[in-house]
Amino acid sequence: MSSSEKQKVVVNTAPPYVALRPNDKLATVMTVATSDSSGGAGIEADLKTFTAHKCYGLTCLAALTAQTPKNIYSIHEVPREHFKLALTANMRDMRVDAIKTGMLTKNSVEVLIEALSEIEPTKRPALVVDPVLVASSGATLVSDDSVVQQIKLLAPLASLLTPNIHEASKLLGCSEEMLKLNTVDDMISRAKDLQKETGCPNILLKGGHVSWEGTELKGIVTDVLYTASNECIVYQSDRCDSKNTHGTGCTLASAIASNLAHGETLEHAVYGGIQYVHNAIQVGCEVTRSHIEENGPINHVYAIKMPLLEMVKDLCYSAHALAINSERELAAKDARGRSGSSSSQNSSSTSSLVSQIRDSGHFFEYLISDPRVKPHWESYVNHEFVRKVANGTLEREKFRFFLEQDYAYLDNYAQIHCLAASKAPAVEDFDKSVEIVTKIKTEMEKHREKMMSHFKIEDMKHFDTIRMGPALRNYARFFDDVAKNGSWVHLCAALSPCLMGYGHALRKVEKDITVDKDDIYYAWCQDYLAPWYVEGMEEGLILLDRICQMTDDWDTLCEIYAAVCKLETEFWDAALHYQESN
Amino acid sequence: MSSSEKQKVVVNTAPPYVALRPNDKLATVMTVATSDSSGGAGIEADLKTFTAHKCYGLTCLAALTAQTPKNIYSIHEVPREHFKLALTANMRDMRVDAIKTGMLTKNSVEVLIEALSEIEPTKRPALVVDPVLVASSGATLVSDDSVVQQIKLLAPLASLLTPNIHEASKLLGCSEEMLKLNTVDDMISRAKDLQKETGCPNILLKGGHVSWEGTELKGIVTDVLYTASNECIVYQSDRCDSKNTHGTGCTLASAIASNLAHGETLEHAVYGGIQYVHNAIQVGCEVTRSHIEENGPINHVYAIKMPLLEMVKDLCYSAHALAINSERELAAKDARGRSGSSSSQNSSSTSSLVSQIRDSGHFFEYLISDPRVKPHWESYVNHEFVRKVANGTLEREKFRFFLEQDYAYLDNYAQIHCLAASKAPAVEDFDKSVEIVTKIKTEMEKHREKMMSHFKIEDMKHFDTIRMGPALRNYARFFDDVAKNGSWVHLCAALSPCLMGYGHALRKVEKDITVDKDDIYYAWCQDYLAPWYVEGMEEGLILLDRICQMTDDWDTLCEIYAAVCKLETEFWDAALHYQESN
The missing domain is CATH 3.40.1190.20 (Ribokinase)
Known part of the structure; x- marks a missing residue:
């Protein structure tokens, strides 16, 4: 037997760090x-x-x-x-x-x-x-x-x-x-x-x-x-x-x-x-044949990851020569980061789904029209909280609660963009994420100044003691989960509704902003109508168009979009129903 | 029965995102x-x-x-x-x-x-x-x-x-x-x-x-x-x-x-x-009683995480009122980030281990004297690669290979600092990490310029096509693993040897730098002896002193330090034994 007929594969990845201590x-x-x-x-x-x-x-x-x-x-x-x-x-x-x-x-x-x-x-x-x-x-x-x-x-x-x-x-x-x-x-x-x-x-x-x-x-x-x-x-x-x-x-x-x-x-x-x-x-899980109508079993493995999928994503994975399907390859590239550079990912852009989108506008439109997303998007961008800020009828303590939670949100948002940077497929994406982190830090500073002067807060330590409410906790937890377990593409989808929704929500009440121009409410509304914000939204549109070319699994993107729109709605709900005694 | 005797706990965390699709x-x-x-x-x-x-x-x-x-x-x-x-x-x-x-x-x-x-x-x-x-x-x-x-x-x-x-x-x-x-x-x-x-x-x-x-x-x-x-x-x-x-x-x-x-x-x-x-x-695992000398079983669960530990770290964890032990609490704080601010973590600083360190100098000294770390630290900081750069006897293609791998390393190093930022326990730690990321990006630019002029590289795309060698893959994989599965404290320990070791290695050959002052080798040596680098090392000392106060489990810190010193040694080994035909 000649050795040319055989293929040699080295299987030698060290066990993961989680198991640093043997025996x-x-x-x-x-x-x-x-x-x-x-x-x-x-x-x-x-x-x-x-x-x-x-x-x-x-x-x-x-x-x-x-x-x-x-x-x-x-x-x-x-x-x-x-x-x-x-x-x-x-x-x-x-x-x-x-x-x-x-x-x-x-x-x-x-x-x-x-x-x-x-x-x-x-x-x-x-x-x-x-x-x-x-x-x-x-x-x-x-x-x-x-x-x-x-x-x-x-x-x-x-x-x-x-x-x-x-x-x-x-x-x-x-x-x-x-x-x-x-x-x-x-x-x-x-x-x-x-x-x-x-x-x-x-x-x-x-x-x-x-x-x-x-x-x-x-x-x-x-x-x-x-x-x-x-x-x-x-x-x-x-x-x-x-x-x-x-x-x-x-x-x-x-x-x-x-x-x-x-x-x-x-x-x-x-x-x-x-x-x-x-x-x-x-x-849950579906493991019985279709003729079985009785109660099925529960899902014991919901939190477990498939070892082989993890291996393929591993930097030390050494069996690239073995045939693997394209989805896996993409996942692996995604995880390998820069080495599978952006150009190779764009090469999969000729799928029929993509041309379908090209015909019908931006992927963003596709997302918010999806039946799973639409109701949550609508509740989000037509939220009463925004209307009440615009016409000045929102109680001050509710707005203050909102601003504090939003400040804590930004803190978390910056962290999540750090995770996005660590997953970025191309150098430009990495730089973009780091740039956003810096911007968020600046915005947090502005936030602090605004709140200190408006609400007469004197001690800077106040901002370290803000407690995350349940709505923010749920939201932050979802981000954290996607950032840690999802791909860069999934994370981009999760980070999008915040950017897009605030702009759209404010545009919807633009004509009804009746609150006094000196009011902090007015300034808040104008922030999301400002040219710099609209520019950010346009970049957001382009990013969504790009990520939809990097995966065929648009279902998951829709599910993520729907979940985050719901979390945004609940975030405003929490402010609207806030009572000081809470 | 009066209701004052009972404690109510809500158990309602949504299942993790990994299981977005039910059934x-x-x-x-x-x-x-x-x-x-x-x-x-x-x-x-x-x-x-x-x-x-x-x-x-x-x-x-x-x-x-x-x-x-x-x-x-x-x-x-x-x-x-x-x-x-x-x-x-x-x-x-x-x-x-x-x-x-x-x-x-x-x-x-x-x-x-x-x-x-x-x-x-x-x-x-x-x-x-x-x-x-x-x-x-x-x-x-x-x-x-x-x-x-x-x-x-x-x-x-x-x-x-x-x-x-x-x-x-x-x-x-x-x-x-x-x-x-x-x-x-x-x-x-x-x-x-x-x-x-x-x-x-x-x-x-x-x-x-x-x-x-x-x-x-x-x-x-x-x-x-x-x-x-x-x-x-x-x-x-x-x-x-x-x-x-x-x-x-x-x-x-x-x-x-x-x-x-x-x-x-x-x-x-x-x-x-x-x-x-x-x-x-x-x-492996140890599950038999001590009198059993026969072959024990293998460890089927090496990659699995304990659900309860994950829950306690969860943002939506709602049973804080239940008694949990201090290690868990610390892990939870670590994961919750800023809300468990740095001051509360410093409060655990009175352990006897810490005072023991206080008496004997920096935690860094403790680490490199540990019998598990010492041999790897010694091979690392006394590496022949450095000696051959200092006296100019290292083959040029080996140095070029090293610089290219080091460039790819920095790229990864920046990503890992992003992950560190996302885990930072206090705002200052977060800012510090982001600052380091920016510095690394600047250093990469300098790296590029140096290499382009010295090795006559004309196409910037060259840097995107650098393939990570096995030594770098192993190293990057370890970082990735600690960044994703370890705490901020563990990650700080993993990031330390690179900073400390280069400085110490160069100090050891300082008197033997005989290579020409115009040589790129000379400039490389001087970089790690420069005052700005020494300042960085001093910050590194302080960081290690700080993290050793945040955990009682110094064994794991030693194991991480040893593992990374070994990876650093192998990184230089790879360059020293590089052959162009590879």
Whole structure:
């Protein structure tokens, strides 16, 4: 064989900096539960959750199910002796920082209790017990009543018990109606009852199944943590409009166990768990075939990046010779920065989409006409806040709040332009970004002077103490996210609505500016109508025309544009509804 | 219950931008294999790998083992009927983009072949078969011979077969010696033989167990991919000096299957798989108890970040009231930027470590005296490259290569300072970074002018076409990594050696600068001895003194300093050993 037929590829990139220290003591979590072959719940969901939490996962299987969201087709109990050998081997040879239990069998509970009882209480790993009732999942291995008996035996050894309302009623030996959940305080009382009834020191009573119909809690998921020291934390999150909820119980308990294994406090571990499940439901995933109508699984990997994509973007990536598709190549160029200079990126400019745009005007017009963007753009540029500034009817303290938030926004805006500079594909783009940063700093100085004279602020330190409000936090968080995880093209799209929208909004009220010319309101309006601002907007138009030639994925650009227009609207909403007592 | 006893926490952060599109069709992979209770191999390793590759994992268990790295304590075969129900349920109700098989049983292979044969060849999911020989793992469920028979039945249905040398010899029906592996071409021939013998169109012959003693391939792992179109790719990577290799086979096959499920080409999928396993071995993890001396598992989660830590850093994080430890708080402040202003960070300056430094001089001295840093610092500041510039004996083309690489370095250095600005904890730090960026741009201009006149370069475009050499790529990659994943403090530590080292290196040869004063070499030497440069170094000293007060984790700072000193040394090495033919 001649060596000319073969291609040699060196695979030698060092592991990323995040792993500077080799042989780190990974936090470890063992799941004692049942396998769900379709991967949405059971030990599969547990292992996915441990992995997403940078934990090392171990298993001890009590039973196996052959199931999909549609049905449970088979259930097979693991022999007691095998279960016992797996459990004791892990406890003896492996480090186990935390244990999470899910669906168990009579045998497995007995063996587990035996094993835990042999360990000194202070040396036991953290134990999170998700008191799954088998009947509700359709399996018939054991009856609910016997499960309840088993959970009660296990609970005193546990660090945390995480029943939902259904499981709580069974554990308390009453019907769900008898729990009488009309207020949050009722939930707290039931959590306290559960603590007494089960002997488990900490109870997380999950309210996801409580509809709170007719109360102010409707649309909000309320979970209550009642702790060993009789403290109580009420966690509230918006109810997600998703049917993909299969596996939430397993996942929450596993996420909490992972956080505990990392050494977090219980309060924090629960916070992180709820947040992770909340996001995993909200993002969702589609992995069932089209004939399946039942609830699909949640998305355990929403925050994970594909290693191969990351490698291709890596400066030390050495397999450029291997065939990769054009989108990847572009992403890689984008990440490599200047080396894949702007000219090569412009070469992809002959796509049909681009000529379509050329015919119909600027890409900006395309963006604001997109049905996903249009309603948010309209609410943004026709905002009542602007109208009230223009006619002078806006309350002064609301304007002051706005100016302060806007000042903090500019601070963040400058940071984000630094990130844009670091991603710039061409030297000119880099220089442009640095220029903008300098301009923003100048504008902030003007801002400060204006506010100091108008609002009689004497101490410069005042500006360091401005607290970002929720609307600004959301906005800044989105910027940060796109700047860190998106490409330069995505970031340009995200930075555009602020520039374009203020100009358009002021143009819409230009004829109705009736406020006195000496008023700070008047000066504010004129700023966004000034020739220098209009010039900036024209540069903005050209930039959008350019970035649309650098990607075929205009959908994502529209989604980003829509999201930022919504954030801009909410930013003005926050000022309009500001009350000093806040 | 009065409401004053409870604490309310809102958990409502939107999922990150990476997941802008809800209900994404996650790539799905099903593992058909055996459970390893200790989590290092088997379906546990598979699920961890799928998750780390942003894939949705499904399972179909052929058997269960109770094992740890020390021993296999029990093995339990899953009944044929249950296995069949799990497999057919997944194939019918779930989307399965790829399948990976590991340790199988006679029953499971038969059922799998039956199920796959019912699917039209073009509609079959990608199938990666890792031909695990059970005997080598100590289990006795089936004999090697019968496994070989089973694999041969399955292979024609597979997309890829991934035998190691041991498995290859069994599949080819000969002893390992009879494979006669003395050169890479021998491996290619054996891969070709395997293709013929098994009927599997693509073969990845893994050379990890070949020592290549006495050949030039010693110390390098060589894997050979022989494809259906008779093309051959030779993948080479440095052999890792780690005993944590348990589960590498399962993990490689799972990583390849994940990449195929994402729609990658086979060549790329294999590249990504090898890289992932290489990193997972290199990073390693410690999860066994101290009495276990056997090979531990690899680290599947090396690139994953802890969700809770990310949440705490999030702008929209709303549980500040919950107790968190001070390190986390600091990280959060760092990430929140200006709002946790510099004064509050300085308040942690009273640690004993700091007073220890105060007694012994600058933190810089501490850093370069650390045993991890010292050898790298010494090689760096006593580099022969500098001595040869100073006495004029360095070949001109080597200096030219250096200047060009240094120009490209500055370009990158400016980008990284932009990232530093975006992370700056205080306004002054931000301004300082932007100031440095501007200075670097000026220096690049001077660089260009100098090189144009000295090397008679006429076309400015020349500077856009400079290709980064391997040493610079490694260096830039490290910067990029710290800038994106590290804190501002870490980034400051990474940016320091360049500034400090050049000054110190030149000071060491100051008395031996014998090159002509008109020479570009002379000017280069004087640049780093000039008063403005020394001033910069003094600012650098103060910055290091400041950052050491912002963290207790000086170990990481030392590791970063050592890593960058090594990269600087390699940068000069590359110039010193440059040959024009390269």
